[in-house]
Amino acid sequence: xxxxxxxxxxxxxxxxxxxxxxxxxxxxxxxxxxxxxxxxxxxxxxxxxxxxxxxxxxxxxxxxxxxxxxxxxxxxxxxxxxxxxxxxxxxxxxxxxxxxxxxxxxxxxxxxxx
Amino acid sequence: xxxxxxxxxxxxxxxxxxxxxxxxxxxxxxxxxxxxxxxxxxxxxxxxxxxxxxxxxxxxxxxxxxxxxxxxxxxxxxxxxxxxxxxxxxxxxxxxxxxxxxxxxxxxxxxxxxxxxxxxxxxxxxxxxxxxxxxxxxxxxxxxxxxxxxxxxxxxxxxxxxxxxxxxxxxxxxxxxxxxxxxxxxxxxxxxxxxxxxxxxxxxxxxxxxxxxxxxxxxxxxxxxxxxxxxxxxxxxxxxxxxxxxxxxxxxxxxxxxxxxxxxxxxxxxxxxxxxxxxxxxxxxxxxxxxxxxxxxxxxxxxxxxxxxxxxxxxxxxxxxxxxxxxxxxxxxxxxxxxxxxxxxxxxxxxxxxxxxxxxxxxxxxxxxxxxxxxxxxxxxxxxxxxxxxxxxxxxxxxxxxxxxxxxxxxxxxxxxxxxxxxxxxxxxxxxxxxxxxxxxxxxxxxxxxxxxxxxxxxxxxxxxxxxxxxxxxxxxxxxxxxxxxxxxxxxxxxxxxxxxxxxxxxxxxxxxxxxxxxxxxxx
Amino acid sequence: xxxxxxxxxxxxxxxxxxxxxxxxxxxxxxxxxxxxxxxxxxxxxxxxxxxxxxxxxxxxxxxxxxxxxxxxxxxxxxxxxxxxxxxxxxxxxxxxxxxxxxxxxxxxxxxxxxxxxxxxxxxxxxxxxxxxxxxxxxxxxxxxxxxxxxxxxx
Numbered sequence: 067x068x069x070x071x072x073x074x075x076x077x078x079x080x081x082x083x084x085x086x087x088x089x090x091x092x093x094x095x096x097x098x099x100x101x102x103x104x105x106x107x108x109x110x111x112x113x114x115x116x117x118x119x120x121x122x123x124x125x126x127x128x129x130x131x132x133x134x135x136x137x138x139x140x141x142x143x144x145x146x147x148x149x150x151x152x153x154x155x156x157x158x159x160x161x162x163x164x165x166x167x168x169x170x171x172x173x174x175x176x177x178x179x180x
Numbered sequence: 181x182x183x184x185x186x187x188x189x190x191x192x193x194x195x196x197x198x199x200x201x202x203x204x205x206x207x208x209x210x211x212x213x214x215x216x217x218x219x220x221x222x223x224x225x226x227x228x229x230x231x232x233x234x235x236x237x238x239x240x241x242x243x244x245x246x247x248x249x250x251x252x253x254x255x256x257x258x259x260x261x262x263x264x265x266x267x268x269x270x271x272x273x274x275x276x277x278x279x280x281x282x283x284x285x286x287x288x289x290x291x292x293x294x295x296x297x298x299x300x301x302x303x304x305x306x307x308x309x310x311x312x313x314x315x316x317x318x319x320x321x322x323x324x325x326x327x328x329x330x331x332x333x334x335x336x337x338x339x340x341x342x343x344x345x346x347x348x349x350x351x352x353x354x355x356x357x358x359x360x361x362x363x364x365x366x367x368x369x370x371x372x373x374x375x376x377x378x379x380x381x382x383x384x385x386x387x388x389x390x391x392x393x394x395x396x397x398x399x400x401x402x403x404x405x406x407x408x409x410x411x412x413x414x415x416x417x418x419x420x421x422x423x424x425x426x427x428x429x430x431x432x433x434x435x436x437x438x439x440x441x442x443x444x445x446x447x448x449x450x451x452x453x454x455x456x457x458x459x460x461x462x463x464x465x466x467x468x469x470x471x472x473x474x475x476x477x478x479x480x481x482x483x484x485x486x487x488x489x490x491x492x493x494x495x496x497x498x499x500x501x502x503x504x505x506x507x508x509x510x511x512x513x514x515x516x517x518x519x520x521x522x523x524x525x526x527x528x529x530x531x532x533x534x535x536x537x538x539x540x541x542x543x544x545x546x547x548x549x550x551x552x553x554x555x556x557x558x559x560x561x562x563x564x565x566x567x568x569x570x571x572x573x574x575x576x577x578x579x580x581x582x583x584x585x586x587x588x589x590x591x592x593x594x595x596x597x598x599x600x601x602x603x604x605x606x607x608x609x610x611x612x613x614x615x616x617x618x619x620x621x622x623x624x625x626x627x628x629x630x631x632x633x634x635x636x637x638x639x640x641x642x643x644x645x646x647x648x649x650x651x652x653x654x655x656x657x658x659x660x661x662x663x664x665x666x667x668x669x670x671x672x673x674x675x676x677x678x679x680x681x682x683x684x685x686x687x688x689x690x691x692x693x694x695x696x697x698x699x700x701x702x703x704x
Numbered sequence: 705x706x707x708x709x710x711x712x713x714x715x716x717x718x719x720x721x722x723x724x725x726x727x728x729x730x731x732x733x734x735x736x737x738x739x740x741x742x743x744x745x746x747x748x749x750x751x752x753x754x755x756x757x758x759x760x761x762x763x764x765x766x767x768x769x770x771x772x773x774x775x776x777x778x779x780x781x782x783x784x785x786x787x788x789x790x791x792x793x794x795x796x797x798x799x800x801x802x803x804x805x806x807x808x809x810x811x812x813x814x815x816x817x818x819x820x821x822x823x824x825x826x827x828x829x830x831x832x833x834x835x836x837x838x839x840x841x842x843x844x845x846x847x848x849x850x851x852x853x854x855x856x857x858x
Contacts, residue, residue, distance in 0.1 A: 087367070093359070096363065100363065100366050100367065100370075103367070103370050104366075104370055107370050107377070110374065110377055111373075111377050114380065114381045137386075138377070138380070141328055141373070141376075141377075141380075144328075144332060148332070148335045148339075148369070151335075152335070152338075152339060152362065152366045155339060155342060155362055156362050156363065156366070159355050159358055159362060160359070162349065163352055163355050166349070166351060166352030175352075175356055
């Protein structure tokens, strides 16, 4: 149970993110939801590579013993970088929409229909 | 560089070249506009040439593998690694090469076209940089043999695509479309990386060939499959996740929409790769095949019925794109449903798959052509509303001819390429299930009806006073459209040759999972 | 608007240290946790601190968008060029062609546990520097553009 705590945390964070994404109408809050979802995936990735009592996978002056898996950490890092790019893009879209429509409410900016 | 080096490193150069060109574009653009335009044109031409070299290698020699960062890139497994591919490996088989050729032709035509179509507008440095990045994303998605790398290129594709959709903000409406696309693609991307994590956690591998050799179809694999299919079908614009397509396709600049069609097809390629190569033998072919068939039929039908009522010419074409994606899913789905039953496969399964795959390149050509004509009409008249357009046949003759070619091809009229691939789909699907073939034909007839309406309202009728001084589109735009039109007609005139040379190897490569694995892991 | 004098003095005091710390993270990316992206992000934080402490106009006057944009593109170009340069040696794209050559960052790695030598790693530290340059430019430009967007309403 205790070992699975990070996975549960990832699920909870992801659930909060999805809820925000689906049930909030404010664009900024929806972007927060996307960020939370991303954070949950990152937590899941890092947890996958964790070994009990493992040390950081750096060979400089490394003591004997298990190391945590570096591949998933590299994946997480890449995902964070991509996440920054998407969040910046979404936020600048939100800013421009606010400037053009005067609102950030997803329900009232639907000009495109049909 | 000597030709030998180019041939040897084609899989890397096809990514590196547009990437390098994209980053250099704003720097060059700061000093000279002409130099920048020439640079973009040269870079895209070189990329297309490398795509041709790569495709030639793949079709003559066989699957090309390329390990990044290795001293000898053609050896996928380092000698001391114990048979584990530790590097990012590009695995370009015939199916990938087929998609590379599609993207290269379309990308070249679009680049040429957009050099003129954007020339009156601001912020072109960023526009062309993003255009080249989008092409990089597409090429990377179809070439890579690594699941995580696939995700990275998917995100590159999505971010560049979303930014381009919103680039001409048009009183905020385009931003709305871009925002919708960006949201969906980000969530889709997170689905893909979550599925990647699920697979990596179980099998300790990211290489698709390695994963395919180890996969066992556990409960978690099923979850990963659903996530991957949902995300990639969304990217491909299939019903029920099609709702971004009309917004994004109609609000993006005309040239970008033509390229977005290819970007969506890269998602479709992802669906096929996941189903045929990654999971393949572990799947229940019949069930998954039928899921894809049902998605395809729904896309076909909903797309065309929604298209009939549209007023905006590009929105109408966008719904047709949804409908066309349905044909590809139908063809390949039928192939999947009978995969493993050699008798049925020989009887019609393989033909259905070839039809579906052939339809991918045909669709990219004629739908790209149609979107480019719509862009040219918008460039000259400033409107896309069918009720306000009319009488353009008098002044834009070439555009009208290109539109006719595209419209006849999409409706499946001989001798254009749409007929060739649709005929293959009809014939083979009829043997599988007659009802599906009848639906496909009815959809095709509805498509013709809606294009007759569009043609009538844009080009026919008396010359309207407000468009009295409308001229023909500029020459480079016409050349861009002409490239696609020539391919459309040529593929329609010699379908048998194209199918034998390009499509059949692609379909065979898709079915041949063990061949894909062996190309990376060696003969097992 | 300007923050209070205390904040501005503290920001001025911290600014060079933040930049040096960012540079340290970039330069030691191949030895310790960190690397181009992280270091570049720290670097950009310093610039954002100045924007927070001073008015937007002052900050824009001090860091030109053009230079930052040039940083971004130059970093990316150096990165791809380093990867492409490997082709000239007849090796694969992204091959580490500097390692063990005795050039800068090209010393051989000593065997066994050791404290690590800055002068190793081949193209990895060079690429870290390129990425650091790119990230510092890109993140600062994003912030500056976003601020210039909000300023019009205020």
